[in-house]
Each structure stands twice: as structure tokens, then as C-alpha cells.
Amino acid sequence: MKRHFRVWRGDSSGGDLEDFDVEVNEGEVVLDVIHRLQATQTPDLACRWNCKAGKCGSCSMEINGMPRLGCMTRMSTFTADETVTITPLRTFPVIRDLVTDVSFNYEKARETPAFAPPAGVAPGEYRMQQVDVERSQEFRKCIECFLCQNTCHVVRDHEENKEAFAGPRFFIRAAELDMHPLDARTDRKQHAQQGQGLGFCNITKCCTEVCPEHIKITDNAIIPMKERVVDRRYDPLVRLGRKIFRRDQLEAAGESVPRATPATAETPSGRRLPESPALGPDGRLDIAELSAPIQGGPSPFGEDITFPLPPERVTYHHPDPS
Amino acid sequence: MTTTPTRHLYDVVVIGAGGAGLRAAIEARLAGKKTAIISKSLFGKAHTVMAEGGAAAAMGNANSRDNWMVHFRDTMRGGKFLNNFRMAELHAKEAPERIWELETYGALFDRTKDGKISQRNFGGHEYPRLAHVGDRTGLELIRTLQQKIVSLQQEDFAATGSYDARIRVFQETTITELMLDGDRVAGAFGYDRESGDLLLFEAPAVVLATGGVGRSYKVTSNSWEYTGDGHALALRAGATLINMEFLQFHPTGMVWPPSVKGILVTESVRGDGGVLRNSEGKRFMFEYVPDVFRKQYAETEEEADRWYTDPDDNRRPPELLPRDEVARAINSEVKAGRGSPAGGVFLDISTRLPAEQIIRRLPSMHHQFKELADVDITKEPMEVGPTCHYVMGGVEVDPDSGAAFGSVQGLFAAGEVSGGMHGSNRLGGNSLSDLLVFGKRAGEHAAAYLDALPSRPKVSRVDVAAATEVALAPLARADGENPYTLQQDLQAVMGDLVGIIRREGELSDALKRLHEIRLRVATVAVGGGRRYNPGWHLALDLRNMLVVSECTAKAALEREESRGGHTREDFPKMSPQWRRVNLVCSLDEGGQVHLERKPVPAMRPELFDLFERSELAKYLTDEELGEE
Amino acid sequence: MTTATRPGVRARAAITARTLRTDRWWLAPLITFLGLTAWVTYATVRVFMHKWFYVEAYHYLTPFYSPCLTDRCGDAAEFGTPLPNFWLIPEASLTLPFLLLFRLTCYYYRKAYYRAFWLSPPACAVPDRHEKYSGETRFPLVFQNAHRYAFYAAAIISVINTWDAIRAQATGLGLGNVILWVNVIMLWAYTLSCHSCRHIAGGRLKHFSKHPVRYRFWTFVSKLNTRHMLLAWVTLGTLALTDFYIMALSADWISDLRLIG
Ligand SMILES: Cc1cc2nc3c(=O)[nH]c(=O)nc-3n(C[C@H](O)[C@H](O)[C@H](O)COP(=O)(O)OP(=O)(O)OC[C@H]3O[C@@H](n4cnc5c(N)ncnc54)[C@H](O)[C@@H]3O)c2cc1C
Ligand code: SF4
Numbered sequence A: 001m002k003r004h005f006r007v008w009r010g011d012s013s014g015g016d017l018e019d020f021d022v023e024v025n026e027g028e029v030v031l032d033v034i035h036r037l038q039a040t041q042t043p044d045l046a047c048r049w050n051c052k053a054g055k056c057g058s059c060s061m062e063i064n065g066m067p068r069l070g071c072m073t074r075m076s077t078f079t080a081d082e083t084v085t086i087t088p089l090r091t092f093p094v095i096r097d098l099v100t101d102v103s104f105n106y107e108k109a110r111e112t113p114a115f116a117p118p119a120g121v122a123p124g125e126y127r128m129q130q131v132d133v134e135r136s137q138e139f140r141k142c143i144e145c146f147l148c149q150n151t152c153h154v155v156r157d158h159e160e161n162k163e164a165f166a167g168p169r170f171f172i173r174a175a176e177l178d179m180h181p182l183d184a185r186t187d188r189k190q191h192a193q194q195g196q197g198l199g200f201c202n203i204t205k206c207c208t209e210v211c212p213e214h215i216k217i218t219d220n221a222i223i224p225m226k227e228r229v230v231d232r233r234y235d236p237l238v239r240l241g242r243k244i245f246r247r248d249q250l251e252a253a254g255e256s257v258p259r260a261t262p263a264t265a266e267t268p269s270g271r272r273l274p275e276s277p278a279l280g281p282d283g284r285l286d287i288a289e290l291s292a293p294i295q296g297g298p299s300p301f302g303e304d305i306t307f308p309l310p311p312e313r314v315t316y317h318h319p320d321p322s
Numbered sequence B: 001m002t003t004t005p006t007r008h009l010y011d012v013v014v015i016g017a018g019g020a021g022l023r024a025a026i027e028a029r030l031a032g033k034k035t036a037i038i039s040k041s042l043f044g045k046a047h048t049v050m051a052e053g054g055a056a057a058a059m060g061n062a063n064s065r066d067n068w069m070v071h072f073r074d075t076m077r078g079g080k081f082l083n084n085f086r087m088a089e090l091h092a093k094e095a096p097e098r099i100w101e102l103e104t105y106g107a108l109f110d111r112t113k114d115g116k117i118s119q120r121n122f123g124g125h126e127y128p129r130l131a132h133v134g135d136r137t138g139l140e141l142i143r144t145l146q147q148k149i150v151s152l153q154q155e156d157f158a159a160t161g162s163y164d165a166r167i168r169v170f171q172e173t174t175i176t177e178l179m180l181d182g183d184r185v186a187g188a189f190g191y192d193r194e195s196g197d198l199l200l201f202e203a204p205a206v207v208l209a210t211g212g213v214g215r216s217y218k219v220t221s222n223s224w225e226y227t228g229d230g231h232a233l234a235l236r237a238g239a240t241l242i243n244m245e246f247l248q249f250h251p252t253g254m255v256w257p258p259s260v261k262g263i264l265v266t267e268s269v270r271g272d273g274g275v276l277r278n279s280e281g282k283r284f285m286f287e288y289v290p291d292v293f294r295k296q297y298a299e300t301e302e303e304a305d306r307w308y309t310d311p312d313d314n315r316r317p318p319e320l321l322p323r324d325e326v327a328r329a330i331n332s333e334v335k336a337g338r339g340s341p342a343g344g345v346f347l348d349i350s351t352r353l354p355a356e357q358i359i360r361r362l363p364s365m366h367h368q369f370k371e372l373a374d375v376d377i378t379k380e381p382m383e384v385g386p387t388c389h390y391v392m393g394g395v396e397v398d399p400d401s402g403a404a405f406g407s408v409q410g411l412f413a414a415g416e417v418s419g420g421m422h423g424s425n426r427l428g429g430n431s432l433s434d435l436l437v438f439g440k441r442a443g444e445h446a447a448a449y450l451d452a453l454p455s456r457p458k459v460s461r462v463d464v465a466a467a468t469e470v471a472l473a474p475l476a477r478a479d480g481e482n483p484y485t486l487q488q489d490l491q492a493v494m495g496d497l498v499g500i501i502r503r504e505g506e507l508s509d510a511l512k513r514l515h516e517i518r519l520r521v522a523t524v525a526v527g528g529g530r531r532y533n534p535g536w537h538l539a540l541d542l543r544n545m546l547v548v549s550e551c552t553a554k555a556a557l558e559r560e561e562s563r564g565g566h567t568r569e570d571f572p573k574m575s576p577q578w579r580r581v582n583l584v585c586s587l588d589e590g591g592q593v594h595l596e597r598k599p600v601p602a603m604r605p606e607l608f609d610l611f612e613r614s615e616l617a618k619y620l621t622d623e624e625l626g627e628e
Numbered sequence C: 001m002t003t004a005t006r007p008g009v010r011a012r013a014a015i016t017a018r019t020l021r022t023d024r025w026w027l028a029p030l031i032t033f034l035g036l037t038a039w040v041t042y043a044t045v046r047v048f049m050h051k052w053f054y055v056e057a058y059h060y061l062t063p064f065y066s067p068c069l070t071d072r073c074g075d076a077a078e079f080g081t082p083l084p085n086f087w088l089i090p091e092a093s094l095t096l097p098f099l100l101l102f103r104l105t106c107y108y109y110r111k112a113y114y115r116a117f118w119l120s121p122p123a124c125a126v127p128d129r130h131e132k133y134s135g136e137t138r139f140p141l142v143f144q145n146a147h148r149y150a151f152y153a154a155a156i157i158s159v160i161n162t163w164d165a166i167r168a169q170a171t172g173l174g175l176g177n178v179i180l181w182v183n184v185i186m187l188w189a190y191t192l193s194c195h196s197c198r199h200i201a202g203g204r205l206k207h208f209s210k211h212p213v214r215y216r217f218w219t220f221v222s223k224l225n226t227r228h229m230l231l232a233w234v235t236l237g238t239l240a241l242t243d244f245y246i247m248a249l250s251a252d253w254i255s256d257l258r259l260i261g
């Protein structure tokens, strides 16, 4: 049976919804329809996918305005005469058609301090109880489809918040590590609040609504993290308890243990002061640089090119004056 | 748009961001080498995310009698003794360390009561051996490695101010050609999928970790990435492929609805108690236990059912036979007219476990069937059938270092793209541990190779120009073949003529047709520009799929026996003589596939002694047995 | 290409429609809006009525006036009458502000009114139409984090409500008693299912295995917590119903259905 589709096509310079009539068979999902479009009508229609089974999180798109996985949206969820509109994720810059530039998420991932292994526990000696790992395991189900990041109105409707706000995907990462029974860092809560912008979230739960892995992002990660921040910053009862049991001093001592992981915790969005190249212990530049195959950074043009180039190899074209 | 590639200078370039690639990159970076990771898809979405069941490692947490020797035995048996014994040995010995290491990177496996890593049963493994996280172990593995790489980048950021200083990920970048300087690898050439820009990586060492070839089949559990790129790159660089006739068809892929045909139903369903039934409701696997396995498998349903609770005193159910056996059994049942409506058989867990246990142990299967097929597996059986899953064959490598054989130097391979480790059939769960063990070794040895290198090889401009031309050719042609049609034709040839059950006539026919397709691939044309143009990407992948398919078809025609992932209807028996032979593929000057026989390396005596003689007698020639 | 962004700002997809959702996404916020508005109106009117809050015969006191602390209370004053008689001062002036705070800062109600009143966002993937947005990072919304204290207060007030129900028990059993008890039980369920409670109960622990009792408690609260939204609405219902029933009795519109005595 032929069904009517509207697919957004274009790139960062603009684009529009285009109409298509495509054959749809029983049991198919939206991604199948896109593949049929590619094979029969538009061979260059851009769309990401990998597993077709909701496991890799590549095929994120917006179907009838809702952020969803193309491979997990069955055509039978629409009525027979319904027009299905497919658009790219709105929150991220578009590359072409349904493909967007999701590097925002990878940058935020880099700014989240990694797992800090406990000191003095050898590989193979890790002992953890199932009840203790279960909470973090829920968050590790995340397939990084970034649908939650895309839906969250904090960045979806306010581009300017992107710098300060890490998004639900990384709140669950922070929660995962804070609840990890063996993680050695104790400053995850501060990081969530100061580095990730936990306070921007107004717990309106859209991230939970769209998560294809059904992770209870808001209830199990964001709210507990907000509560944990409250513990540290605002709760006098907890503070009092800490005073009595001297736990603050223990924690403070734990915090001063030098760690391999960098001090990105307090610097949101990688803001850094300029600094000089790394110096050796004697305060001079590393002599080894002289013996390296190349000095300084590699030439972006390759090592076998000498300048100036002969004119026929210059690839610059002056823009047409017209 | 420019046709001059952007250049990047690295020490080690790792092609592939799956488990093997990431592990290799971590090792190369830890050895102080400037490392690039290249992946066709986004970072963290490589094929490894789809692995479900677990990673096999003889840690002995679930059964203390398990150790590397038992694991080694199981692996060799599973591969029908065609495995490279040294790889199987290293794998069995080093897998536990590699898994434990993951915990220090932050992995959270399911736990036993005493807090250790829990291990589960899987086909072909004597003891519960698979470290797992529900049924999303691959996701855990790749996410852990991905996060470890991020943590290394954070270290570099703290030290140098740049995350990318020593290890950088180039995602959505495809390598189309390796660059050589004489016999030495000098770099890799490719394009960025997003922008269509050309890229040249200058690097004296390249690690291939590109995974498998399943996209040449229509019914497959593999994604679009699996076009045999690494296999083809290695061939064109002068390396050799072995065991290419051995393809694993996973016995339980979904068969309905049509659009998800092939998608995997994890073996854990059977490991946790699921049984296979035909349309008459019969547990048919009892009739398909081959002689070589007779001793290890139960003969009655009662014994099989007791095994789940008391594995020490009972033999295991035949549903847990190695995959090739189960796939063939299902195939025969369907052919005999006892199949399910959609052409598979029934896999039932609903009557075997209470619903909440099913949901806890197999969450993503429950989810997958619910969302994709509208079937509640806690209430009704699933319909399943064989699907192309894994290629045992691959780049022929030195077992210890992962360095590719053949004429090329500086090329390493690990993971599914390398061959030999699994012999003629891979045991479930052995791949994930294979990735870690040999990924680490490849990274380590690539770094060591670099240290011993007198001077950096140089990329020649002529090669770059040639690679550029090949890459842009499909876009330049005004009209020609549609890549999607060609892919379908190729899949049809492979699926129909080089499928699970093979015959001589069909194989020769397949070779003829592949030759025709090869001519057509040379004229493929696509419209649109270079920006994220899937038609263009497919057109470039096609030639890789084709050359790898030719290797498979040729080797399948040559090997006149049935063993593991290779079944010949005209030679249904396993032949001890053929066990001694590896079929090695290479490309000659003119780009034609060339096949050669090579002896399988003989096991060291102390490993030989791990087996009972009576068992070896089923596989080995008298001559080999006599030698001992 | 790489995991870092390339220089240069790149545009989002130019999609003209503000939202392409085709379902009735506006329905849920609309219902929330109407429901909350209606309830708040009713409650405000009732609190400032200063009458019909007590049924002397059976000791029924509406939760809106508990604890009753002015001279108007008469017999209902269980805790003295320290507050002056002034129309702007509700009888339960000591507790109502805390209850209001408790519900205002409740994680569920926050979601509800951010969506339905602030339209921030009205529904998922529907634009929020605000110029600027700083969430709960600034004054005054940063005080939402004080929910914990409101919870402590609410737990105490729930004890008072329970006391009211027990007091009313003194004189046999009528429909009013049943209603009071249902209300109190629902109030407890709502209060205990609070996210802060879940956190205090055990959510803040890193190792459940070392605190088996608190783990049990946490599991229990977690189960209730999944119904927090439902309980939030149910308690609005029971509160209004209890109050209305007592008003109706007190105003002699109806008489209590007695089961015993
Ligand atoms: C559904 C399914 C379930 C499985 N379950 C299990 C299991 O339970 N246990 C188990 O042990 N094994 C399992 N396997 C097998 C196992 O997952 C794979 O064999 C393994 O993940 C392969 O890993 P890899 O690192 O070799 O390659 P992959 O993870 O596939 O990575 C390949 C990488 O190479 C890149 N690449 C490929 N070509 C190019 C190119 N030309 N240029 C640049 N980059 C390129 C890709 O983008 C990708 O990043 C399963 C496989 C599937 C499909
Ligand atoms: S709950 Fe918070 S993080 Fe989630 S979508 Fe809403 S504002 Fe964003």
C-alpha cells in the first residue's frame, strides 16, 4: 500500500519538507520506509542508522514532531491515511537531510570527569554487590541516541544555554558515577551543579518521555542528583550529622588525594587560560623535540610539500566577481 | 569542492572503533604513540554495541573448576580443530585479565553473590563463562572503552591543553585505501562522510579493526558497516586472508516481521532455558546431536531440564550445541515442512521461566520483540531462523603480534577482521574477549614496530592521486548502475548460492555471476554531491564486498568437506585431511583473487595432551595421532 | 568528523512549523491548568470563609483548618488559640504556608505548573516561547531546592492530620470517619512517596548492601514514588472532598451517614 510521507531535505543553508508516496508493507518501521526511498527515489537521502534494532542509537529523528528512533517506530502506530512527517533533530546543527551534527554531546562527554578507580584495588579484586550496581546499571543502558538532549527545552529552545548545560544524558552519567560503589571521586555533586548546570533543569520530564531505553532519567538520576546537591549545600540536618561524625573531615581528606583525572570539574565548557608549551623538569623545552621526525606541529599540508607551490597546484579559486 | 586531501600525521592509525579498535588505540596511546581512531559511524556506535550475550573468560567465578585449559579445549572443539592453536591459547589465557581491566575503566558487570563478576552459560562452553550485563554486554564493553578513551583525552587535556593531543577520534570517516611505501605501510586514505572531504593519514603503522562482511547477505544480523572493508584493504595492500569459506549463521534470528528479518535473538535465551520446537511442538534438537558431541549432551528432556539447576551431574541440553549445528538443524526442520508460519521454528521461553525473571534476565529481548514484532515473549514463543552473523575468516596474522602476513609490513589486524582464532566456527562470547585480547596485542605490537622502524615511510603523491580518482569516480560518471540494485544483486547471489548449504554447481555459478557484477560495479554512478551521500558511500563499499565475496565463494568451492561454518551438500562429512589445510586468499597484480593451500600449524605437545585421544581421533588423521 | 566541533556556527534545520506534533499535546497541560486553578480557587475561598469547618457532634475537623488556632475554633482547638481573630488570618495559619510550600516545591507539581502555567515547555518538543531561560539556577527558583524542609514540615503536619482522624474516632463510626481516614492515608502515601523522602530514606547511600534496613525502606518508598503524580492528584481530590463533606455537615445541608453510634 502506498502511504504519504513528508521528509525534510536540505542542509545548513536551508531546506524544506518534500512530499513522497512510498510503498509500505506490513510490519515495517519508519527506517524501512527511508531505506525504500533511498533505493527507489532518492539515492542520496542522508540518514544515519546501524543496527535496526534500537541498540546503537544512530537513527534518531523527529517523526510527526516527536523525537524518536526511526527503527523503533512501527508504521502500524499511524492510521492508514495519516501523513507521516520526518524531520532531523532540531536542537543540533543540520548537516544534510536527516543527519545532524551531534558533536555537542561528545564535547559534553569530555567535560564529565571519568571514572576514578579506587586506589590499591587490583584488577580482578573488584567486589561489588548486585544491589549496589543496579542503579548505575540502569544508566549504563543508555545507547547515546541523544533524543533526550534533543528534546530538552533548556537547549532546544535556548541555544545560548548550550555552553553551561550538559543535558540529561550527562546528568545520568554523573549520577551513574556518583552511585558507582567503587568510584573514588567525591566531587561529582559539585561538578553536576557547577560544571554541568543541573540547576537549569526544571524537571519537566521530557527527557524521560522520549528515552527509547525507558531510563527514568528524571526520577532516578536528575532528582536524586538535585537532592544530593542539597545534602552538600543546603541541608543543616545532614551538615549537623556530618559535624558530629566528623565525616566532613574524612571527605575533605579524600578529596585532596591526587588523581590522574584532570581538574575539569570546575571549568565549564573547557574555558582555559592560555598557557605555554609543556616544560621539562629543568624548566626548558623538551630536548626530545629536536630528535622527533618533525619539529613543532606537523604541517597541515604534509611533509613532502615545499612552498611556494607552483601555480598549477594552487587550489584556491578567487570567487567570481559577479 | 577540493580534491586535495587534508593531511594528518599520526604514529598509529587504528581503523575501526569497535571493541578491537578501541582497545588497540588505548594500548598504542599508553605506549606513548600519537594515535588516530577512525570509524565509519559515530563514536560508540560500532557493531560491538549489538553484542548481547557476553564475553567469555575463564575466571571461574561461577564454577571454580573452570580454567584457561577448559576454555582452550572448548574453543578448539567449537572451531573443529581448525583454529590457530596459538591464538586460541593466548585468548583463553589472557581473557580474564582483559575483562578485569574493564572494571578498572568503570564497567559494571552483573555480580555473583560474593560480589564477583557473574558468568552465564552459552552454547559450546562447558562451564558458565560469559561475563555479562543483562543482554547488553557489547554496549557495556564499547561504552567502557569509549569512556576510557575520553579519560585518556582528559589526561592529555590536563597536560597539554588539547583533548586531541595524543589520541583523536575521526568519526564518520571511511578509509578507502592503504598507502604503501614499498612494502611498508605509509598511511591511509579516506573521506569524511559528513562533508565529503578527502583525508590522508600519514602513519607508519595501521591497525585494522573493521569487523566483518555480513552485508553481502540479505538475511543478516550485521549493519551497513559490515562490508568487508578491512579484508579488502588488507588484500589490496598485499596481505592475505584465511578461512574465508567459514561464515557463521546464527541459528536464531528474527524471521518476522519482514523488515527486521535477520535481527538477532541472543543465545542467552537458550542459555537461560529457552527451547526450540517445531510446528508439531516437538523439541527436535535431540535428534540432531552429532557423534562428536554425543558424550557432552543430554539424551532426554528430563536430563536436559535438570542441567539448568545441577550442571555438574547432568549433561547439557542439545539446544546449547555450537551454532553451526543448531543452524543446520533448524534449516532441516524447515525444509522438512515442520517450520513456523513465517519460515522459522519456535523458540519458547514463556513456558520455562516466570515472566518477571524473563524480563530481568533478557530485558532487551523482551523490549525488542515487544517493539518490533508486537510479541510478548513472556506469553508466547518467538519465531526464529538462521541469519548470517559472523565471519570466521579474515586477515592472516601472526598470533602473538597481530601483524598481517603477506608482503606488507606495518599492518596489524584484530577483532572480527582477523582470521584463524575461531577456526571453522566461533563459540558465542568468544568474540568479545577476542577483541580485547588481540586488540591489546595489536596496539602493543604496532607501537613496538614503530620503535624499531629506522625511518618513517613516505606516502607517494601518485598513490594519493590514484586513490582520489577511484574515490570520486562514481560521482563523476554521468549515468551507470544504481548502487542499491547492485547490492541487492550481490546479496542475492551470496544468499542463494553461497548460503548455509552449498553445492559445487551453485558455487561455480556464483563465481560467474560475481564476475559479471564486478564489471557492473566498475560502472556504478550516483547523483548528488559529496556531502553525506549514502549512495556514494555504498558505491565505494561495493567493490570491497565484491572482492571479499569472491574469496568466500572461491574458498567454498575449493574445500570439499563440511566443517563448522561451511557445509557442502556434496561432501557432507568432515575430513581429517582437510583439517590440515588452510585456504589462503590473496590478490595478484591484476587484482584477481588467488587461492592457495597452506598447512594448519600443528599444536604444541603439551596442548595436544589436554585432549583425550579418543576425541582427537574424531578430527585428526592417523598420521598426526601417530606422530605423538 | 572528529568528536570536536569544527569552527564556524552551523545552522539548525530550517523547519518552519513551530511544532510538527499531530497529537493533542495541548490537552494534558490544559487539564492540569484547569484542575489546579479550580482547586486553588476552591481552597482559597474555603480558607477565608472562617465557618463550617467543624462538626461538633462527631469531632470532624476539616484539614483546611487543622490545627485550628483562633478563638473561632471552639471545641476544635486542640492546641490552644494563640492567633488573633482577623479575617485575613486563616485558622491554620501555622501550617498552611508550609503545606503550600510543600506542594509548590514538590517535584511533581513543579513539572505540572512549569508546563501548564509557565509553558516552559507546554509539552515535549513544543517550543517554550520564553526569551531567556535560566531554570532553577537563580533567585527565586533556586529556592525550589528547599523542598526537603517543606517535606520535614509536611511530615509533622501529617501527624496532626492523623491526630484529627483519631480524635474523630471518639464518637462511633460514620461516613465522615471513613472519609477522614482515607484522606489521611492518602496524605501519608503522598508524603512518603516524596522524592526527598526517597533520598533521605536511602537514596543518598552509596552502598545499599551495607544498610539492609534502609535499603528495604528505600525500595518501599521507591515503589510508592513511581505513583507520586497519581497520589498528588488523588490527595487534591480527597482534601477537597473531605473539606466539602464536613462543610456540608456543618452547614446542615446533609447529615452524616452513621454506621455505628
Ligand atoms: C547482533 C550481534 C550479536 C553479537 N553477540 C555477541 C556476543 O554475545 N558475544 C560475542 O562475543 N560476540 C558477539 N557478536 C560478535 C561481535 O559483536 C563482533 O564480532 C565484534 O563486535 C566485532 O568487533 P570489532 O571490534 O572487530 O569490529 P566492530 O565493532 O564491528 O567495529 C568495526 C569498526 O570499523 C569501522 N570501519 C569499518 N570499515 C571501515 C572503513 N573502511 N574505514 C573506517 N572505519 C571502518 C566501523 O565503523 C566500526 O567502527 C555479536 C554480533 C552481532 C552482530
Ligand atoms: S527534565 Fe530537565 S533535563 Fe529532562 S528534559 Fe526536562 S529540563 Fe531537560
Ligand code: SF4
Pocket: A057, A141, A142, A143, A144, A145, A146, A147, A148, A149, A168, A169, A172, A207, A210, A211, A212, A213, A214, A215, A217
Ligand atoms: S538517556 Fe535515553 S534518550 Fe538519552 S541518550 Fe541515553 S538512551 Fe537516548
Ligand code: FES
Pocket: A048, A049, A050, A051, A052, A053, A054, A055, A056, A057, A058, A059, A060, A069, A070, A071, A072
Ligand atoms: S538503527 Fe540502531 S537504534 Fe535505530
Ligand code: FES
Pocket: C102, C105, C106, C107, C108, C109, C147, C151, C190, C191, C193, C194, C195, C196, C197, C228
Ligand atoms: S512531595 Fe512531590 S516530590 Fe516531594
